[in-house]
Ligand SMILES: Nc1nc2c(c(=O)[nH]1)N(C=O)[C@@H](CNc1ccc(C(=O)N[C@@H](CCC(=O)O)C(=O)O)cc1)CN2
């Protein structure tokens with residue numbers, strides 16, 4: 001059990017109407033009481049809110065006094081006549097307060113009033129951390145926050161590390177690791193999709209799924225132990241059919257969870273879409289049309305876009321991260337060259353590629369060559385024929401207008417005709433993107449994996465299950481089986497935090513914000 005009482009601001013940095021400072025630990029109430037003028041917090045029931053003042057007993061005036069006296073001020077605070085007097089005055093309810101304007105604290109000359117506050121008391125074990133928790137709700141000035149924190153630290157609390165409140169909730173067993181992680185995801189959620197999936201995880205979605213899988217594995221382990229115990233006597237006690245069924249079931253469930261990560265990752269982190277094409281193809285114009293605002297610089301000079309530009313648009317609850325890249329061509333301009341390298345990097349990390357071309361300036365061969373060079377299994381390439389408004393004016397020189405998808409049946413399944421300038425066909429581009437995400441959703445699992453750590457652990461677990469299947473079908477090797485079974489179990493246990501180490505935990509919680 002942790003003996004430290006920790007404190008931190010729970011609200012955002014900067015000015016707000018109100019701010020909340022949270023304390024958690026065995027001495028939370030005692031420390032809060034030392035700084036509070038109002039009801040005696042050590043006597044109030046759990047889950048109650050109290051009006052009063054935060055005071056600094058060791059203020060400028062107090063500093064003039066002798067050390068012993070100063071200590072006494074702090075230690076004896078709840079008993080000082082002054083505070084008792086104040087408590088009596090304040091026995092009335094908060095509503096009563098609003099009608100009477102006589103309720104000012106009468107700090108003695110050793111105290112400085114820092115702020116008028118509301119203090120909430122939550123007593124262990126039914127609290128966020130399972131420890132005693134006190135929340136101080138103050139006027140949301142960062143300066144006041146700093147002063148209150150200073151007083152709390154002076155009275156025995158210490159500043160919390162990033163994620164330490166949630167870490168305590170985990171360490172004390174109120175939530176598992178996946179739930180703790182979902183809290184960070186909830187805080188970071190920017191749209192409906194990511195909020196819902198994080199909330200489901202907080203409510204135990206993954207936790208339950210993992211415990212079902214673990215049970216299946218444990219059941220299998222008991223069956224196999226039977227088989228091993230009696231194996232030498234040449235009697236097959238274990239029910240082979242039941243064993244195979246369990247393994248098959250495990251493999252299915254694990255695979256479904258693993259597959260859900262593509263969708264989960266799109267929900268949580270958005271989908272990266274690279275807009276690629278030769279200089280002047282109209283990439284910046286398309287990005288602007290998608291964003292409906294002038295973000296990228298549009299110009300007639302080829303090579304205007306030298307760096308990559310990223311913009312996010314939300315479609316049907318999913319964030320699409322667009323990158324407008326430097327036009328792809330061989331170039332002598334060193335800066336533009338860097339841009340081209342970056343464009344290639346962007347293609348490497350993108351999930352969707354919008355390849356823009358313009359009949360006036362492209363050949364079928366170029367488009368085909370491009371698609372052939374950059375296609376990947378996990379990349380959706382969408383051909384976007386831009387500047388269709390021009391096609392009537394001039395007969396395209398080398399461009400073969402028979403360019404169609406049949407030319408690359410395996411690589412690319414979408415060809416759109418648009419005019420970025422006139423904003424025609426833009427909706428079709430958006431529809432293609434939305435459909436891309438909808439198709440990812442097409443999976444069996446009712447829980448969606450959004451976390452890379454969980455994804456990695458599930459894949460390792462599946463790997464071990466496959467090894468177990470292999471070992472069972474090719475004759476059982478006891479040691480290998482035991483090893484792989486333990487592996488599969490431990491990988492699942494890592495998701496819930498049952499098996500884990502300080503490094504992993506430190507890594508997870510350090511990414512939280514301070515005060516969470
Ligand atoms: N003021 C305030 N608002 C807040 C939080 C907080 O800590 N303080 N939260 C912090 O993230 C979130 C709410 N999450 C919470 C989760 C669990 C418990 C809790 O006390 N659980 C106990 C008792 C439940 C009960 O009373 O039935 C438990 O599970 O044992 C509290 C807050 C969002 N809003």
Ligand SMILES: Nc1nc2c(ncn2[C@@H]2O[C@H](COP(=O)(O)OP(=O)(O)OP(=O)(O)O)[C@@H](O)[C@H]2O)c(=O)[nH]1
Pocket residue numbers: 277278279280281282283284285286297298299300301302303304305306325326327328386387388389390418419420421422
């Ligand atoms: N007629 C017509 N012109 C367009 C269309 N889209 C873009 N243009 C024009 O084509 C030129 C180049 O557009 P940009 O959007 O800057 O092209 P880019 O692909 O970003 O060019 P780089 O930054 O050089 O790679 C500009 O003059 C645009 O107005 C279109 O649909 N029709």
